[in-house]
Amino acid sequence: MQAKRQSSDTWLDPVSKSRITCHNITWIRSAAFQCIQAGGDIYFDQIPRTGTMPHAHDFIEILFINTGGLTHRVNGERQHLTAGDLCFLRPDDVHALAPAPAFDQAEVLLLDADLDLLLALSAYLGNDAFLHRMTASVLPACFKLDPAATTALYERLLKLNSPTITAQTRGIKIKVLLGELYARFFADDANLLMESQVPDWLETLCAAMRKRENFAAGLPRMKKLACCTQGHLCKVFQKHLHKTPTAYINELRINHAAWMLADTPMPILDIAGELNFQSLSRFYTLFRKAYGVSPAAYRRLHAARRHA
Structure with a gap:
């Protein structure tokens, strides 16, 4: 069965060309998926232990684990993600979420953004090396943040998701955040060595x-x-x-x-x-x-x- 493909036209905010969602996931033995929206883009999801359906997107997605852990099924492989893990998904990576043996719950934040934002960042920096590094491997790159950095990023994403921020301001701040994250993890060899697949x-x-x-x-x-x-x-x-x-x-x-x-x-x-x-x-x-x-x-x- 072909994986569903999410479109930026129907998923991303048309002004900021991005979207942040927070998912409090509980894995259940029932076959019925349940989702409660608590305001804004904060969701409480009860998901069958068989996991979510495989899907892809035409935009980039940064998957961030704040608490708990899960199994990330991606491109035919598995990544075991726990608190502090940051995974950089590329357009057309096929992935799904599934429970991890040691965790019944996970809090996951998704930062989705139009690919054009990264292309504009590349043009601004005058260097597209980070794009090549991001797309070089079969699996999306994952990095581990320490507890202090995990808390800081979590709080920053929640503030960006506040309904009190205008879409224009949110778009500017998300561009700044994307620049920081991609420059930090893909422009510096020392940070590339933090990547979880590195021996x-x-x-x-x-x-x-x-x-x-x-x-x-x-x-x-x-x-x-x-x-x-x-x-x-x-x-x-x-x-x-x-x-x-x-x-x-x-x-x-x-x-x-x-x-x-x-x-x-x-x-x-x-x-x-x-x-x-x-x-x-x-x-x-x-x-x-x-x-x-x-x-x-x-x-x-x-x-x-x-x-x-």
Whole structure:
């Protein structure tokens, strides 16, 4: 049976091009689905333990678990979500909710938004890398928030859902929130490693490689710490970070070089040598690609700012 497809035309608010709903779910043994709307877009749902019907949308959806837990059936696989989990669904992901063994209830908030809002964000940032990262894997990306961040996001979503806010104001604030969430979780490698599908060993490896003595030692040190073949290492890096191990190491080196250029008097040639770049010309090429100026120009800019 083909999954039902929700349309933004009939589901989203036409002014804000978005919608926030809060669902207090109780799993029941009866076959009858019951829903009580408590005001606004707050619902108390009694759902058979067989789960909801599979469906997709033509808009994006952020699924947020505030309390409890559930099983997220998505694209033929299962994700086990608990309090603090944040799942970024793409248009046409086919998904449904089902009970988890340890939980009879769950409080779920859904932030739905027109895909055009993300495309506009991409144009504003001048970078669509986060869109590629969001859509790269078969399963939608999921991240775990700590308790304080969970409470903060929950309260923020409820305030955005208040009937006292105009649709225009709600639309603006939702755009700001979407920008924060997508930039936080998809623009920064460190946050990408929080994604629940990332192997624990990769997160541990990257944390170790962020130490100066390790990224300066380069790929041989990474292979030693990883305890796996270079082929497997490359495959995992491409899958989860969308770059090669060498590119990851060079980014760490270049960022550290920028700090040394700005805050130390060490000669540029010595910086390149200390961080084990293949040659000075290679260092210049990578630095200009990352910062848009040469190492020497970068140092002059920071020196001028200090004396301004």
